[in-house]
Amino acid sequence: MAQAAQTGQCADCPIRHRAVCSKCDADELRELEAIKYYRTFEAGQAVIWAGDDMGFVASVVSGVATLTQTMEDGRRQMVGLLLPSDFIGRPGRTRAAYDVTATTQVILCCFRRKPFEALMVDTPHIGQRLLEMTLDELDVAREWMLLLGRKTAREKIATLLAIFLRRGGGIPGPSLTSREFDLPLTREAMSDYLGLTLETVSRQMSALRKAGVIELVGSRHVRIPDIARLMEETGDDSDGGMLV
Amino acid sequence: MAQAAQTGQCADCPIRHRAVCSKCDADELRELEAIKYYRTFEAGQAVIWAGDDMGFVASVVSGVATLTQTMEDGRRQMVGLLLPSDFIGRPGRTRAAYDVTATTQVILCCFRRKPFEALMVDTPHIGQRLLEMTLDELDVAREWMLLLGRKTAREKIATLLAIFLRRGGGIPGPSLTSREFDLPLTREAMSDYLGLTLETVSRQMSALRKAGVIELVGSRHVRIPDIARLMEETGDDSDGGMLV
DNA sequence: CGACGTGTTGATTCCTGTCAATACTCGTGG
DNA sequence: CCACGAGTATTGACAGGAATCAACACGTCG
Numbered sequence: 001m002a003q004a005a006q007t008g009q010c011a012d013c014p015i016r017h018r019a020v021c022s023k024c025d026a027d028e029l030r031e032l033e034a035i036k037y038y039r040t041f042e043a044g045q046a047v048i049w050a051g052d053d054m055g056f057v058a059s060v061v062s063g064v065a066t067l068t069q070t071m072e073d074g075r076r077q078m079v080g081l082l083l084p085s086d087f088i089g090r091p092g093r094t095r096a097a098y099d100v101t102a103t104t105q106v107i108l109c110c111f112r113r114k115p116f117e118a119l120m121v122d123t124p125h126i127g128q129r130l131l132e133m134t135l136d137e138l139d140v141a142r143e144w145m146l147l148l149g150r151k152t153a154r155e156k157i158a159t160l161l162a163i164f165l166r167r168g169g170g171i172p173g174p175s176l177t178s179r180e181f182d183l184p185l186t187r188e189a190m191s192d193y194l195g196l197t198l199e200t201v202s203r204q205m206s207a208l209r210k211a212g213v214i215e216l217v218g219s220r221h222v223r224i225p226d227i228a229r230l231m232e233e234t235g236d237d238s239d240g241g242m243l244v
Numbered sequence: 245m246a247q248a249a250q251t252g253q254c255a256d257c258p259i260r261h262r263a264v265c266s267k268c269d270a271d272e273l274r275e276l277e278a279i280k281y282y283r284t285f286e287a288g289q290a291v292i293w294a295g296d297d298m299g300f301v302a303s304v305v306s307g308v309a310t311l312t313q314t315m316e317d318g319r320r321q322m323v324g325l326l327l328p329s330d331f332i333g334r335p336g337r338t339r340a341a342y343d344v345t346a347t348t349q350v351i352l353c354c355f356r357r358k359p360f361e362a363l364m365v366d367t368p369h370i371g372q373r374l375l376e377m378t379l380d381e382l383d384v385a386r387e388w389m390l391l392l393g394r395k396t397a398r399e400k401i402a403t404l405l406a407i408f409l410r411r412g413g414g415i416p417g418p419s420l421t422s423r424e425f426d427l428p429l430t431r432e433a434m435s436d437y438l439g440l441t442l443e444t445v446s447r448q449m450s451a452l453r454k455a456g457v458i459e460l461v462g463s464r465h466v467r468i469p470d471i472a473r474l475m476e477e478t479g480d481d482s483d484g485g486m487l488v
Numbered sequence: 489c490g491a492c493g494t495g496t497t498g499a500t501t502c503c504t505g506t507c508a509a510t511a512c513t514c515g516t517g518g
Numbered sequence: 519c520c521a522c523g524a525g526t527a528t529t530g531a532c533a534g535g536a537a538t539c540a541a542c543a544c545g546t547c548g
Contacts, residue, residue: 090379
C-alpha cells in the first residue's frame with residue numbers, strides 16, 4: 001500500500017487510476033509530479049482547520065479523513081468522508097471551509113495551490129476529472145441529506161454500515177452472503193456523520209447486534225452475516241440504489 | 245423578466261452572466277444557441293421524475309424548482325432548490341437521479357444532452373463554469389447537511405427564511421434593516437426542505453411570529469423587522485458565514 | 489353553497505437527547 | 519506485576535422536542 005509515497009513515482013501510485021490525475025497522460029503527469037509532495041498525518045491529527053489558509057490541494061493516497069463543520073456552541077456535523085483517491089481543497093479558494101481531520105493514519109499527495117491552478121488552465125484533463133469527482137460528491141451529499149433529514153437512528157446506522165461494506169472493506173471480491181470489516185470511525189465520529197449522539201449510536205449498534213443483523217468482535221470489528229438483511233434495515237429500496 | 249424566452253437572443257437573457265454559459269464568448273454562444281430551446285412549466289408541475297430518461301440538460305431562466313428524493317414508504321427529502329441560473333442535469337448521466345418539480349411557474353433553457361456533451365469537449369469554458377457551479381452547489385449541500393443533522397426546528401426555519409432573504413427577494417438593494425418577500429414554497433415543501441413535518445413548520449412559524457422575529461401577511465408573505473435578530477435565531481455565527 | 493387545497497392549532501405519543509454511572513482497552517510508571 | 523489514568527464504549531433513568539393523529543379555519547373556484 002502507498003508505495004508511491006516511498007518511490008515518488010506516479011506510475012506506482014495506488015490511486016493513479018481514480019484520483020484527480022487519472023485522466024492525465026504521461027506529459028501532464030510529469031508536470032504534476034514536479035509540484036507534488038507527500039505528507040503523513042497520524043490518527044486523530046488535524047490536517048487543516050476551517051478558516052486556515054489553504055496553501056495546497058491534495059489527494060488522499062491512503063487512510064481515512066473527515067470533513068466537519070462546527071457550530072459556535074460545539075454541535076458538530078460531518079459533511080465529508082474522505083477515502084483514498086478523494087480530493088481535498090477547492091481551486092480558487094484560499095481559505096479552508098471545513099475542518100479536515102485524519103481518523104486513521106493518512107498519506108496525502110499534495111500540490112501547491114497556485115501551480116496546481118495554473119496547471120488546470122492548460123491541462124483540461126485535470127478539470128474534467130475534477131468535475132466528474134465533484135458531481136459524484138454532490139450525489140453522495142444528497143444521499144446523505146436524505147439520511148440526515150428522514151431516516152431513523154436505526155436506519156442511519158444500517159446505512160453507514162452498508163456504506164463501509166461497499167467502500168471500506170471493499171477490496172476483497174464480492175462474496176455477497178457474508179462480509180466483515182473494521183470501522184474506521186469511533187462512535188463519536190459515527191455520531192457526527194449521522195447527526196446523532198454517540199449514546200444513540202451505541203444503543204442502536206447494540207440493538208442491531210441483538211437483532212442478529214450484525215455481529216461485533218470487540219467494538220470496532222463488524223461482521224455482516226446476511227447482507228440482504230442489513231439492506232432491509234437501511235430503508236433504501238431493495239435494489240441498493242443503482243444510479244451509478 | 246425572461247425576455248430571452250420571447251426573443252430567443254442569449255444577449256438579452258437575464259441569466260446570461262451567471263448560468264452555465266456565462267464564460268462563453270460570442271462564438272461559443274452561437275453554438276449553444278443552435279441547440280437550445282425553451283420550455284415552460286406551471287406551478288406544481290413535474291419537470292422530470294427520478295429514473296426517467298434525461299434527453300436534455302437545462303438552466304433555470306426564471307421561477308423556482310425543487311430536487312427531491314422519495315423513499316419507498318413516502319418519506320420525502322428535498323435535496324436541491326433551483327433558482328434562476330441554476331443547472332439541471334448531469335453530463336454523462338442518461339437517467340434522472342431525482343424528481344424535479346416546479347413550485348412556481350418555471351422557464352427552462354434546455355439543451356439536448358448529446359450535442360451539449362459534444363460541445364463540452366471542445367468548449368472548455370462550459371466545463372469550467374460547470375465545475376465552479378458544482379463546487380458551489382456542494383458547499384450549499386454541506387451547509388444544508390449541518391442544518392438537517394444538528395439544528396433545532398426553530399433554527400431550521402430561521403435559516404430557511406435567511407436564505408430566502410439573501411437569494412429569493414434578493415434583487416432589491418441591500419437595505420440591511422428591514423426586508424420582506426414572498427415564500428416560494430408551501431409549508432409542505434418547506435418541511436421537505438428542512439426534514440420536518442408540515443405541522444412543525446407551521447408551529448415554528450407561529451412561534452417566530454409571536455416572538456416578533458417575523459411578521460406574516462397572509463401565510464406566504466414574510467416581513468423581517470430586524471435582520472440581525474433573525475440571524476441570531478439561525479444558530480450560525482454572527483458574521484453570516486462569509487466563506488464565499 | 490360546498491369541495492378542495494392550504495394552513496393552524498391541540499392532545500398525545502415516542503424517539504432521541506441529556507445526564508450519569510459503569511465497563512473495557514491500552515499504555516505508563518511505580 | 520499491578521495500580522492508575524485517559525480515552526473509548528455501553529447501559530440506565532429521565533426529560534423534552536418533534537412526530538402523529540385529529541379537528542378546525544381560511545381562501546378560491548366550480
